Amino acid sequence: MDIVKKMQVPVPFLFDQITNSVLYDIQQATGKKLTExxxxxxxxxxxxxxxxxxxIRIEKYHKDQAYHYSxxxxxxxxxxxxxxxxISDTVCELHYIEKMESTGSIQKMNDMIVGMLLSHFKKKRFKEMLKQMEQSYQTAAYE
Incomplete structure (x- = not known):
């Protein structure tokens, strides 16, 4: 799944949203409170x-630029x-890429079928999440 989305938020705001989610997930899974x-x-x-x-392995973490994991x-x-x-001080472009490799031919076929059926809904849900991030920024900017 590849998504490119122009967002009406500054880079630091979007990256902080991603980072906070990652740090929370790590703390829930391990009990460890990490820093960026x-x-x-x-x-x-x-x-x-x-x-x-x-x-889960964080493959790349470059503040305000890239977050990759496997x-x-x-x-x-x-x-x-x-x-x-x-793009500007208040606009950025997110490039999101998600790939999956399956083990075994039956699993590959199953994942291909499920992926075709659910990819539309997954993209729609992801784009909705991005829209909510934009709205939360707009709301915070006016308060």
Missing amino acids: KQLDGFEYVKEFSKNQRAN TATNRNQFFVQYDIVP
Whole structure:
């Protein structure tokens, strides 16, 4: 899934939203309270249920520029990239890329079918989340 979205928010605002979410997720999964400086290269295990867990590695963290991570399970490996390009002091462009590699031919076929069926809804939900971020910035700017 590739999304390019021009956003009516400054780069630092958008990147702080992403960073705060990452730091919260790490603290929930590990109990560790990290700083931004500790994120690049950080790895942790996240449990989704009793029998499902994932190894998450932050591949790249460059403040106000890029956040890339990978998630590995016994069935798939996900690669996600957030790259942010400033356009002006109050506008930026987000480049979001998500790729998945599956293990085994049955899993690959299953993921391909599910991906085709759900990709539209996933993109729509992601774009809605970005819109909410823009609205929260607009609201905060007027308060």
